[in-house]
Amino acid sequence: EAEVAQSPRYKITEKSQAVAFWCDPISGHATLYWYRQILGQGPELLVQFQDESVVDDSQLPKDRFSAERLKGVDSTLKIQPAELGDSAMYLCASSIGTGTESTDTQYFGPGTRLTVL
């Protein structure tokens, strides 16, 4: 069964350093999402891509976070510089459709657990 791949699974960094996370969605999925999940809470959307275009990045802290999906396939989320409050699980998800259907099911990767010291 096809899965969303993410790497690394765990990342420990010191504050003010740069970190990057990678996501490879299920083949053929046009829509890709990045979420942040703080311990004890549900995921919160950071950015949504439709192919290579950003559809929604209203919740992305753009002073330190950036995301790209250059060829409309895999994606990278970067934080520079990292802050203590960025410690969280970063989840990537993909869906098959246009991203405008409420029935469009999202499939999640295993996540990257970030710890900022």
Added chain:
Amino acid sequence: GDSVTQMEGPVTLSEEAFLTINCTYTATGYPSLFWYVQYPGEGLQLLLKATKADDKGSNKGFEATYRKETTSFHLEKGSVQVSDSAVYFCALSDRGSYIPTFGRGTSLIVHP
């Protein structure tokens, strides 16, 4: 705005007990409803979904019915197993705003 409210956890049960995890929602439109499960150290997996009123989603012995009149989507299972121990998230996706909204999650602990 849209919101999802789940019962506080943890829910602690003995194996073979009946499970109910309550979920209610607020939405401006006519949302699709989902239950996701997250096992320790892993990402979220879709457990079941329902897209219109009175639909029943089911999977792996879990089921939930879309109740428009009570704006609820409670998760049930007749006989839980130790392997069901995980965090369960209720979510909605509104037709007017397709970005999903998640609840805070309910931790389930099943003892042998």
